[in-house]
Structure formats: C-alpha cells, structure tokens
C-alpha cells in the first residue's frame with residue numbers, strides 16, 4: 001500500500017477543468033495522499049518518526065494508548081495488533097465512502113466546503129493534504145503564484161514545513177475563512193514523516209447544521225503580502241482576511257465592521273449618559289462645597305480654593 005503520492009497522481013491543475021461544472025462540483029475522488037516535495041526530502045537532519053503504541057491490548061482510543069490523547073496518530077503497523085488500532089485518523093478518513101461535506105460555489109469567495117449532513121462538535125472533517133514543502137520553497141512558490149496572478153492562496157503552515165495544495169491536494173483547500181468559524185485546524189504528529197512536520201486536519205468546533213458553509217479562521221498572519229477583503233458577513237467580521245494593509249490600519253479601517261454604523265451610535269449614547277452622570281455628581285459636590293463655605297464664612301469664600309472651584313465649574317458647565 002502506498003503511503004505518499006507520486007508524480008503520476010492527479011493534480012488540481014488537471015482536475016480543475018474536468019470537475020468544476022457550473023455551480024456544484026461533480027463527484028470526484030478525494031482519496032489523495034500527501035505528496036513529498038524534494039525540499040522536504042532534502043532536509044536530512046530530520047529523520048522520519050515512528051511512534052508505536054506499545055500497549056498490545058488497547059484499541060488506541062483511550063488513555064491506555066501511548067499516542068491517543070497526545071494528538072499522535074499511530075503508524076499503520078499498529079493496526080495489526082490484537083485489539084486493532086483505531087487511531088489511524090487519516091487512513092480512516094480515506095476509507096469513508098461518503099464524506100460529511102460538499103464542495104460547491106460560495107459566491108464571491110470562490111469555491112467552498114459545505115456540510116452535507118449535521119456535523120457534531122469535535123468531529124474530524126477533513127485532512128489538509130497537499131505537497132509537503134520547506135519554508136524556503138514556499139517563498140519561491142509565493143513569488144510564482146503572484147506572478148501567475150493566482151487569486152486564491154492555499155499553503156498552510158505545518159510545523160516547520162508547509163502544506164501546499166495549490167497544484168496537488170484534496171478538497172480541504174476549499175475551506176474558506178470566516179471571522180466566526182465553525183471549524184479549527186488541528187495539528188497531529190504522524191508516523192513516517194519528518195520530525196518537524198505536523199499533519200493538519202479540520203475539526204468542527206461546534207455542532208454544524210446541514211448546508212452550512214464550513215469555515216476556519218486563517219489567522220492574523222495569513223498572507224500579509226497581499227491583504228484581502230473578508231466577505232464572511234459575520235457580525236464580528238474584521239473586514240480583512242488576516243492583516244489589513246498598512247493604509248487601512250492608518251485609517252482605522254477594517255477593525256470591526258460594526259464601527260461603521262450602529263456601534264458608533266451606541267458608543268455616542270453611552271458617552272452622553274456617562275457625561276450626564278458626571279455632571280450630576282460634580283454639580284452635587286459643587287453645591288455641597290458652596291453650602292459648606294456659606295455656613296463657615298457667612299457667604300464669603302475663604303478657602304483659597306477659588307481656582308479649583310472655577311475649574312470644577314468649568315467641567316460641570318461644559
């Protein structure tokens with residue numbers, strides 16, 4: 001059985017034209033394997049790891065397992081033991097006949113992932129597969145993609161490496177960003193990969209209804225070179241995917257979408273209420289002070305505090 005993809009395997013570039021017919025994506029094979037790029041292979045210092053669960057009698061779904069619970073996926077050899085290892089997340093995903101998501105158009109955001117059925121909180125949805133490349137290879141590719149005028153960005157940080165599904169990968173690459181996402185990216189140590197590498201999978205962070213778009217938060221460091229407007233339409237939308245461009249920060253643009261309208265009105269109302277409360281308290285202090293002065297000196301101010309009183313009056317009368 002193959003562990004990794006080879007050059008002969010299908011790539012998105014070839015696939016794109018065949019499967020994207022109209023709105024909905026035709027049924028296609030999501031059964032892809034991670035593909036190791038030469039830049040990953042070249043990192044001799046990092047040996048492959050194998051973390052075998054030494055407990056012969058557990059099925060690797062409880063704390064008895066040496067790996068489960070520490071987000072370490074058992075190696076394939078583990079499945080041969082007496083109880084049969086169930087901690088083979090990525091293999092189990094490949095064997096699923098029907099996936100819990102659909103790939104279809106998400107309007108101006110391009111293509112997106114949508115729940116094909118109800119998905120429960122903490123359910124594993126999809127692994128993020130693509131070519132595994134080094135960070136320096138990523139820089140080279142970013143330049144290439146920009147020069148090619150690619151609108152969508154796909155590479156994902158995976159420990160000290162990167163997963164790039166731009167040309168080869170599975171449909172996890174269609175997970176769009178949201179400022180209020182319903183999935184999060186979880187990283188796993190997987191046997192047979194180099195030490196610095198973490199496999200990525202998308203996991204539901206809440207119960208998700210059928211038909212809902214499946215989204216993750218790309219994070220603040222997402223593609224800072226080319227800031228993109230966020231179209232998630234969530235109430236807490238920051239206006240940008242990742243970092244806003246410097247000019248937008250200067251204008252205080254793209255913070256919270258609410259700053260444009262209702263939030264401003266609300267803040268003004270709160271400010272006025274605060275001012276009127278202060279005014280009431282200061283007036284009361286002033287009146288008490290004046291009363292005390294009058295009682296003490298029969299009407300003449302002798303406190304030597306007139307300036308302060310004036311200031312106080314200024315504040316109250318403002």
Ligand SMILES: C[S@@+](CC[C@H](N)C(=O)[O-])C[C@H]1O[C@@H](n2cnc3c(N)ncnc32)[C@H](O)[C@@H]1O
Pocket residue numbers: 108109110111112151152153154173174175176177178228229230231232241
């Ligand atoms: C990993 S891809 C997601 C799949 C992409 N929609 C497609 O059609 O291939 C990331 C790209 O999708 C688009 N995208 C994702 N989330 C978005 C959002 N909330 N608002 C606008 N564009 C978004 C951006 O072009 C981004 O670079």
